[in-house]
Amino acid sequence: MSRTTDRQAVIVGIGATEFSKDSGRTELRLACEASRSALEDAGIPGAEVDGVSTFSMDNNFEIDVHRQVGGHELRFFSRTEYGGGAALGPFHHAYCALAAGQCQTVLIYRGMNERSGLRFGGGQIMNMNALNPDMIHFSHYFPSGFMTPASWIAMTARRYMHEYGATSEDFGRIAVSMRDFASTNPAAFYYERPITLDDHQNSRMIADPLRLFDCCQESDGAVAFVVTTAERARDLDVDGVRIAAVRQCALPSSRQVTPFYGDDIARFPEFDAMAGDLYETAGLQPDDIDVACLYDHFTPSILPQLEAFGFCKTGEAADFVRDGHISRGGRIPVNTNGGQIGEAYIHGLNGVAEIVRQLRGTSVNQVAGADHALVTAGAGVPTGAAILSRMEA
Amino acid sequence: MGAKSSQRIRPVENYDSAHFWQGLRDGKLLIQECGACGLRRHPPQPMCEQCQSLDWTTVESSGRGTIYSYTVIHYPEIPPFEYPNAIVLVDLDEGVRLASQLRGADPDDIAIGQRVIAKLVDVQDDLTLPVFEIAP
Structure with missing residues (x-):
């Protein structure tokens, strides 16, 4: 029986540009292209967009995108902090704003030239202003040359290995699985280019224990969504995907990609804290989830997420992966678009788009009969997660 | 962009953290300690997250x-x-x-x-x- 209420948030449109290493156009143009595609997909004119949401590190003003898609008046706009950890922030905000009657049609976008422009993996800081909180925070790391997301997440991965006995090969199996999905996804940068575990083990060391093939890509591209109420969605000629549950989470131990000070940094405790709530709100259990997109900036981050969301017991994720459960045909296929490792790094939003395709039944790596899906935002940052469901499921 | 090619990025030294960086220049590794409840903390921050006191001192590590x-x-x-x-x-x-x-x-x-x-x-x-x- 559907639990949908009239003002529940439903994703009715998705759009994207191609994913590349050099888009050859501005981030604003990318954001506009993806947004226009999402509106066309939804069959909603831009004039109806009265809410816009994106997240930090996007360099495009909400009002510039809104104007160019033909928007008239913006009643709701928001921008969530913490980079990839905020990938579900806009969906959370849309969910709340729609339920509260604040607006009717929310456009969500992320457009970036993260490969041809400022590369996150390059050890650069976006804002060197001494009043900027990033700069204040990173002051305890950058002077030592501790400057890249790979090196920061390597710290948590090393600790996970120490606590639970996971190995580099366990990380490698995650990379192999995602590159397998990417190999059959024409939109993926690594289309038709699968790798073996040997390829992973022979890839260069980036920040021990992370090898090159443990790292997500750096990509140019944009992804956009249109979210409206269930009541409005029923009038559209689209397969809507409802946001069954969504929330964000930050804890006292949370930091900006440097979560080094908690009692146990092997885990990302935000996911442990959110999981029960999300399942309860959605009225579902782990067994009900058919497919997942878990944030994969680096392969090791998948392991504690599988545990937090109850697909396996704590400390058993490496075995779960080794047994093929997250791979093609497995119990809970993870990142069927190839993830940010195999498809593209659009700061988490391309994973949300893949979940929408899965629940519409249009993924190139379709999981048969997918009714419910889990999607997460960045690991090692204040983050978020959502359970999405087919409109009728 | 990042630092000049030959220099490390310098830390921000502000009212909350100057003691730490000056301490290092003076040959001391100083750790913040709450003046009210005694909780030690690093990196520096202005308020004790345990008791919300703004009073703090330092201990030398x-x-x-x-x-x-x-x-x-x-x-x-x-x-x-x-x-x-x-x-x-x-x-x-x-x-x-x-x-x-x-x-x-x-x-x-x-x-x-x-x-x-x-x-x-x-x-x-x-x-x-x-x-x-x-x-x-």
Whole structure:
């Protein structure tokens, strides 16, 4: 029986540009292209967009995108902090704003030239202003040359290995699985280019224990969504995907990609804290989830997420992966678009788009009969997660 | 863009953190301690998260501690750092955790649980950092 209420948030449109290493156009143009595609997909004119949401590190003003898609008046706009950890922030905000009657049609976008422009993996800081909180925070790391997301997440991965006995090969199996999905996804940068575990083990060391093939890509591209109420969605000629549950989470131990000070940094405790709530709100259990997109900036981050969301017991994720459960045909296929490792790094939003395709039944790596899906935002940052469901499921 | 190619990025020194950086220049690794409840904290922050007091003092760390986690960075090679660059998270004996470089160790020999000691090193003009070595 559907639990949908009239003002529940439903994703009715998705759009994207191609994913590349050099888009050859501005981030604003990318954001506009993806947004226009999402509106066309939804069959909603831009004039109806009265809410816009994106997240930090996007360099495009909400009002510039809104104007160019033909928007008239913006009643709701928001921008969530913490980079990839905020990938579900806009969906959370849309969910709340729609339920509260604040607006009717929310456009969500992320457009970036993260490969041809400022590369996150390059050890650069976006804002060197001494009043900027990033700069204040990173002051305890950058002077030592501790400057890249790979090196920061390597710290948590090393600790996970120490606590639970996971190995580099366990990380490698995650990379192999995602590159397998990417190999059959024409939109993926690594289309038709699968790798073996040997390829992973022979890839260069980036920040021990992370090898090159443990790292997500750096990509140019944009992804956009249109979210409206269930009541409005029923009038559209689209397969809507409802946001069954969504929330964000930050804890006292949370930091900006440097979560080094908690009692146990092997885990990302935000996911442990959110999981029960999300399942309860959605009225579902782990067994009900058919497919997942878990944030994969680096392969090791998948392991504690599988545990937090109850697909396996704590400390058993490496075995779960080794047994093929997250791979093609497995119990809970993870990142069927190839993830940010195999498809593209659009700061988490391309994973949300893949979940929408899965629940519409249009993924190139379709999981048969997918009714419910889990999607997460960045690991090692204040983050978020959502359970999405087919409109009728 | 990042730092000038030959210089490390300098830390922000503000009302909350200047004591830490000046302490290093003065040869002391100073840890914040709440003036009300005594909770020690690092990195510096203005308010005690346990009792919300704005009063704080410092205790001088011995620099001794235990490796809690570590990474050895190989790529990208960012000037002026030398690679591989080993970074350790150290549980200091004074009860706080601190991230910094580890020098003089073969990367293959670094392990969680090893005892280390910080030396205060003038890494460039007007920038002194705690740099760890494996304890003898």
